[in-house]
Amino acid sequence: MYPPLVSCLSLSLIALQPVAAIWPAPQSFTNGSSVLYLHQNIEVTYNGAFVCWFSPSESPHHVCLEEGLNTEHFVYQQIPYTYGYVPYQLTSKEVVQAGVSRALAGIFNSQFVPWKLHKPNTQWEPDLSKGQNWLKTLQITQTSEDQPSTFKPLAGEVDESYNLTVSTEGDVKLAAVSSIGVLRGLETFTQLFYQHSAGTFWYTPYAPVSIQDAPKFQHRGVMLDTARHFFPVSDILRTIDAMAWNKMNRLHVHVTDSQSWPLVLPSMPEVSEKGAYHPSQTYSPADIDNIQKYGVARGVEVYFEIDMPGHIGVVSLSHPELIVAYNLQPYYWWCAQPPCGAFKLNNTAVDAFLEKLFDDLLPRLAPYTAYFHTGGDELNKNDSMLDEGIRSNSSEVLQPLLQKFIDLQHARVREAGLTPIVWEEIPLEWNVTMAPDTVVQSWLGGNSVKTLTGKGFKVIDSNYNFWYLDCGRGQWLNWANGAAFQLGYPFNDWCNPAKNWRLIYSHDPTANLTANEAALVLGGEVAVWSETIDAANLDTLLWPRASAAGEVLWSGRIDSQTGQNRSQMDAAPRLNEFRERMVLRGVRSSPVQMTFCTQGSPEECEYPA
């Protein structure tokens, strides 16, 4: 851990030292200052000296995870380290082997010579002429067999803890309860290493290392809106990779909205044919499968949201009979942004459509996730004035209809073996009652999290005052000269200002909660609403700001070792370093500070206390 600045005397020493920069911060961490070198031939083992290969004639299963089991059907061989290893099936051994491949590639391919973290014209690299002490072994031990839920967990169903030690003699031991814990430990391992500027030497200057680590929150997510802008599959996969480096474990895809419907439904191809921005801007069932499996292999559970009964106007293009208020103006009488459009709330054709949609979609999603999000934000009561089956905007009329609508759709979600998630308006504004295992995603800030947990709901916190990454970059609506221009000037957006990583880092999802309330907070998600975000600026807006939330969610806002709030003074040097690693691993993260600061002593870039 980065040492606290205890005295002025220590400052010059600290400035010359590399920063032991694990991000997110482990729960406990100690290091030394011996140098060890890493060779590509390091012996990597998983549960004993050798690892099981499934013989091709055997059906895949997990039995050889534990030592001493019947081995007659298995061919033994050391876990081979190969670049870019893709698991051929989602078994523990394959997931671990692919994790080892990514971790070692992250070290050997990144070419991370950390000159940006040291004063110019100083000596900070180990002296190669003194000879090399090599790391000998990386022994991975998984102490329990994975369950089917390990790869599609409800919050709390998978143990992600791990212990990692690096001895001065060159033995690395990584122990975890689950294969996902192994993946988390491997990411930490990666962050111990640098490349030497002389070329093909990779070293850690921190031996011996001892780490015990486990997440504070079970749900550590990113929400990506693929409807305002479409994101190609490759951008989503890259985001999953970066999430895994940050030990984040949930990707929530807000896959449709009133603007576009990129999701191909084989049973109703007309919905995306009419509703996608362009035939190229769609996700086929194979794309969805690919995205989810890619996530499973990295311990990132990908789940989907079809927002309803508002935010679904685009269905009007293929099924106009189901939708009211599509693209009506002035939009603000009918919805929060153009184009408007909501399902008719008391209409059997809507229900038949949703039955068909869920029958098509949910069985394909369910093998890789425990959740499905049915949306429910920002439903405008006026919409039902236009519904010939209702013709009312009164709460007393609409509330029972919405209750029935949610009951029906959530029954379908549960029938598919999934747990429903909704936005907070469904229980808080509409007073819809739901089973207590329903997860509620909160975004409106204020007392919402306290109220929801007080009612016994499990909560995902996405407080827009802190964790909305789209905010603060100005309007996307145009404003005509005259009164509109005056009204809009200076064209701030609704959730101005932009959320600096420091503000994101300051947010504790359990602030002001009792222990019982806090226990119901599953975690949080940063939100990437994509009105003005697409593949070209995704990385720079997401990273490293999502990393700040990632550390709060993994490590906790309060440092358990000091009992104090984690400080941006401690975080900044580690985030500077981690940002360099992300860039070198292929994610165009924004910088945290200018190079003068990353090369300097911490106090050179502080606001004077």
Ligand SMILES: *[C@@H]1O[C@H](CO)[C@@H](O)[C@H](O)[C@H]1NC(C)=O
């Ligand atoms: C741990 O690493 C830091 C560099 O981040 C170094 O300053 C410190 O001396 C190391 N600790 C020990 C006990 O060697």
Ligand SMILES: *[C@@H]1O[C@H](CO)[C@@H](O)[C@H](O)[C@H]1NC(C)=O
């Ligand atoms: C990690 O170490 C702690 C403390 O020794 C121990 O309680 C825990 O079981 C270890 N975890 C694993 C997965 O070995």
Ligand SMILES: *[C@@H]1O[C@H](CO)[C@@H](O)[C@H](O)[C@H]1NC(C)=O
């Ligand atoms: C509903 O429409 C009326 C105009 O008919 C408007 O005054 C009112 O603000 C609208 N309500 C909402 C919640 O937008």
Ligand SMILES: *[C@@H]1O[C@H](CO)[C@@H](O)[C@H](O)[C@H]1NC(C)=O
């Ligand atoms: C909903 O539809 C049913 C069946 O058409 C009808 O009997 C009922 O009056 C409608 N409810 C409202 C509030 O319009």
Ligand SMILES: *[C@@H]1O[C@H](CO)[C@@H](O)[C@H](O)[C@H]1NC(C)=O
């Ligand atoms: C309901 O509609 C009436 C008439 O258009 C409007 O005055 C009122 O503001 C609307 N109520 C809501 C909650 O939008």
Ligand SMILES: *[C@@H]1O[C@H](CO)[C@@H](O)[C@H](O)[C@H]1NC(C)=O
């Ligand atoms: C929900 O309950 C609150 C508090 O009782 C009430 O103010 C509000 O009008 C209710 N909303 C609906 C849609 O019934």
Ligand SMILES: *[C@@H]1O[C@H](CO)[C@@H](O)[C@H](O)[C@H]1NC(C)=O
């Ligand atoms: C906690 O309570 C304080 C004082 O009421 C308030 O200012 C702050 O916004 C609350 N924090 C959260 C995260 O709700």
Ligand SMILES: *[C@@H]1O[C@H](CO)[C@@H](O)[C@H](O)[C@H]1NC(C)=O
């Ligand atoms: C952490 O920061 C919050 C908000 O600034 C403050 O209310 C709380 O008391 C702090 N907690 C500790 C343990 O310092």
